[in-house]
Amino acid sequence: MAQTLETLSRRTDTLGSIRSIVHTMKTMSAINAVPYEHAARSIESYHQTVLDGLRAFVAKTGPVSVPDVAQAERLLVVFGSDHGLCGNYNEILAESARSESLKAGSPARVLCVGARMGDALGDQGIRPEFTFLPPASADGIGRLASDIVTRLDEIGGGDVHNRIAVTLVFTRRADKGQREPEISQLLPLEPTLLSDSGASGWHSRSLADYTMPPAPLFAALLRNHIFASVFRASAEAMVTENAARLALMQQAEQAVDDRLEEVGGQFRLVRQDEITNELMDIIVGFEALKKPSVVHSSSS
Template sequence: MTQTLEALSRRTATLTSIRGIVHTMKTMSAINAVPYEHAARSVESYHQTVLSGLRAFVAKTGPIAMPAAANAERILVVFGSDHGLCGNYNEVLAVTARTEASRVDGGARVLCVGARMNDALSDQGLSPEVTLLPPASADGIGRLASDLVTRLDEIGGGDVHNRIAVTLVFTRRAGKGQREPVVSPLLPLAPSLLSDPGRVGWQSRSLPDYTMRAMPLLAALLRNHIFASVFHASAEAMVTENAARLALMQQAEQAVDDRLEEVGGQFRLVRQDEITSELMDIIIGFEALKKKSSAP
């Protein structure tokens, strides 16, 4: 009986320690998600400014017909998790990436973010040619986005708009605390971005103007459009990862609380049985002494 009580006490202590760890992980996930969410909002505002610049450029120069990307090489950029404790985050995204790659004759080249994502893609029959480290903080998103843009520029031989077709594959938040994989085409640029008057027309009575040469300005605008798109995908992926981890830690905390309550009930029951047994021993001993003292 004593050993059972000791075992239950050790189990209670272990569960209490686990609950503390889970609670800490939950708190860290909630805290870490905030800077990434702020980064996603900030880059979205920046992206809108870049798109406004493109609209102003088109309003000044007229619609631009980009050359058709003949035999463009397909590139998939997959943003995964490398920290764990977020469920099947990488596995679901890897299935989406495989489905997207299967639509391309001859497959697609894959750039991967996250070592765990690399393993998930390998399980789906995809072999990333490069695996980059995910950002450890919101400050690292810019580093990752710049690295990816540079690599895409190298693959495209300095002409990414005509030689490669890039698709971003990442996870974003959905309604009611859910998440969903997203396949977002990045290159070649949508024709409406530079040539649809109804969409890119300059909505102002003030005429736009610029002083630098047209082609360097256009190249800078397009590069910043690509950078902002990659930055936003990375930030959104990190927000979703922490949200997924937070949800799982909440479930784990509830499961530990339920188990603690169950073990606590068992402990109280066993303890009550022990007290009852001790009382019975006292009563039996008292009755024995009483009979002995009353004997002639």
């Protein structure tokens, strides 16, 4: 009986330690998500400025021709994780990437972010051409975005607008704390950005103008558009990764609490049985001490 109590006591201590670790990881996930969320919001303002610049360029120069997507080389950039404890985060996104890759009949070239995403893509029969390291903090998002932009520029031979069709695949936040895969076309640019008609026109009492040569100006605007889009996708992916880890840690914490309650109940039952047995031993001993005295009195 004493051994059983000792075992249950050790289990309680172990579960308490596990709960402390889980609670710490849950807190870190909640804290880590905040800077990435701020980064995702801040890049939107910068991206909007770049888009306004593209519209101003088109308003001054005239419509830019849209390349034929069918003739461009297809690339997927898939944003995953490099750390575990986030459930099936990578596996769900890898399935979406596989479906997108096979849309045109032949597999697309794939760049991925995160070693675990690379493994998940491998399980889907996709071998990434290159795997980037995900950002360790919000400050690292710019580094990752620059690396991806540079790699795309190398693949496109300096003419990404006409030579490659790029799609971003990442996980974004959905309603009611949920998350879902997002597939966003990055290149070629949307026709509405390159035409000077309708809602995409330049709406201002001041005429758009620039002094740079058109070719390098368009290349700079395009590069910044790609950078901002990749930056936002990376930040959104990191927010949802930490949210997935937070949800998993909450489930784990609840499971540990339930197990602690169960072990605590077992401990109390065993302890009560021990107390009952000890009381019975006392009563039996007391009765045993009384009997000789009664017999001696009767004999007298």
